[in-house]
Structure formats: structure tokens, C-alpha cells
Amino acid sequence: MTGPEEQEGMTGVTDWETPLRLMPPMAESDTSADWGRMRESWGKEFPSDYKQFIEAYGAGSIENYLVVLAPEAKEERLATEGDGMVHETANAEAAWARGEERSPELAAATPELIAWGADASSDILCWDASGDDPDTWPVLVRNRDDNLWSRYDCGMVEFLSRMLRADFDECPLGGLSLWGKQPATFLNEREEKRLLRQGLDPWTGEPDPYAGMFGD
Template identity: 50%
Template sequence: MPWFEEMRRIMPSHPGAGDTVDWDAIEASWGTRFPSDYKEFIAEYGEGAIDDYLALMVPETHVGPGGESSYLGMQHESENAEDVWRAANPGVAETPHLIAWGVDSSADILCWLATDTQPDKWPVVVWSRGDARWTEYACGMVEFVCRLFRAEFDECPLGDVSLWGIGSARFLHKEEEQRLRKAGISPWTGEPDPYAGMFGD
């Protein structure tokens, strides 16, 4: 199945979505290439959220040892994921290379198990905070999200079933969500935001 076409069907992008990324510079700083389906996703959708539940990240320039990464950025969440892996597997000597691409409102972390030299072969691994366990899924990021929408796993991989088996989903780019909030509109309901202006910009 062409998974990206299925994603477009279930979750159309909106005007102004998508991000332009200097992949040569980003991949040089990370020391690895990124999967092609993810790059396609970023070009069409970009950094943002699905149904105000699952947030998807764009990589920032990777900061080397001793540097400080952006809080809640891809590097920070990847380091957090590896800390969680070590805590969940205290008897395992080596921590695999994890790159986080998504987090959700249930505090789950969605990553690639980035150990293969070919990024398109990286499986998705999910830290389920509610179950306190890691689960591996033999598919890429776009296929994983589509199969989540289609309820094609044995059970919902995430801590909430709001995206599980849904017929359609809504994606909002991070900047569009911020624009709507500044305009006093709740981004996810389209109604006036009762909290507009209460917390500054």
C-alpha cells in the first residue's frame, strides 16, 4: 500500500503546512540520514500536531557533547528516550540509538530504533508510559501513523485511543496553531478561545 497516499486521504494537509529543511546540514550534525517517508511528511505537513494529541517534531541542528539542546526538541526528546530505555532495562549493557519523532499527551515517546545503516529500514519503537514498556513495530513512521488511524495493530500503541481507528484526522502546523491562538480562536474547535490573552504571547 502507498502509505503516504493513505495518510493524505485520512489526514489532508492545510495551506501553509510543511517545512523546508536543509537535510544535508541536519544530517551532517546528527551523523545519520533520516528516513525518506519522514522527509516527505515534513515537506508536506511539517512540525505540528494531530488532533491536539500527537505532536510531531522536526529535527534541529544536533548539539554535540557538552552543548545544550532545545528543550522539548527532537534531540532533547531523543536523549530523554534513551534515559527511559536505560531505566526500563537496567541489566542491559548497551543502549540502542533512539531518535524521537513524536510525543503525545499521554507522555508516550515515539522513536525510531536507529541502528540499521539504512534509515528506511528503521522500525518504530514506542515507550508506553501507562504500561511502562517499550514495543517495537516493524514499519516506518508514516505507515505506523496510518496503521494507528486504521486500528491495524493488535492493540492501540498509545496511552489514549483518540486516534485509534478514526476515519479522518486533523493536522495543524505549529505556526498555524500559534496564529489561531493569537487571533483568539481555539485551534482545535474553531470557537473563540476563552483563555486568549491570559498567558501572554
């Protein structure tokens, strides 16, 4: 599953023109991150493209389908609670431990999983954080429909860009909401709530008489 563009992503070089064109930010980021605390909590640095994504977009949802998880230190939440990075990482670790089907390149793998995304199809998107350089961590996807793990040799921003361009052999996720979607809409939590308070459906922009009821 490695192609020329994926190899570029694994060098740590991130093409920011592509995601900004395919998914223009709708608002300033509303997500702050203490990367020093993240490093101490998880025992490693996080990928530079993820840091830049959080700075440019924040944590939030793409097309009301895929959630890019906020940076979360392990001690901020028990792994059995909530639906954030710690919780989804625990879910991914449990799914891997069950011995679910794996694509051939993962047959002998022993990844160190950290979740960075989850979607409405119950897929989990992770890094294999076992490498020393976080900018070379591949993306591992647990497709819930197939109970199948697959590896994509690119960073998370390149993975998202290739999803929006439909630039894999087949869609890695259980749903097609992002597959070839150009342009795509990303909303962080603050912007989604702002639109709701205005009585708008955040994902269509159309008036919604019930929207204001759920804006806080």
C-alpha cells in the same frame, strides 16, 4: 507485530494517499530543514517518509495529542533543555538504559534511538536508527503507562496511518485520541497561532474569547 502492510513500509515505499486522506493538511508546511546539516549532526540520513511529512505538513500536533517533532541538529540545543528532538532522544535513551520492560522481539536489542514524536500521555516514539538504510528503520514506542518498549516494523508515516485506522492488534500509545480517528486534524505551529489570533480554539474551530491572548 509485523503484517503485510508493515512489510511494504519497510521496503521504503510510502503510501501517501492514505495519510493525505486520513489527515488532510490544513496549511502549508512551516518547517524548514537542512538535511545536510542533519546528516552531519546525527551521522546518518533521515527516513524519506519523515522528510516528505515535514515538507507536506511541517512539525506540529495531531489532535492536540501527538507532536511530530521538528528536525533538530544536535548542536542546536543541549539535550537537557527544551522538548524537541534532541531532548526527547535523551529521554528515550535514559528510559532504555533503566532497563524498562521490553516486548519479546526487543529482548536482546541494542537500538540506536532517535525520537520523532511524543504525546500527551508522555509516550516517546523513536526510530531504531542502527540500520544502514533509514527507510527500513522500525518504530520503537516507549509506552509511559506500562513502562514498556515495543517495536513496530514500519516507518513513521505508516505507523501514523495505522493508528488512525486502528490497524494494530491494540493501541500502541497510552491514550486513544488517535486510535481510529478519521479524519484527524494536524496543525503546525504557524497555523495553530493563526487560528488563536482569530479568537478560535484551533482544535474545535469554535470561538474562544481567551484564544487571542495566547496567539503569539
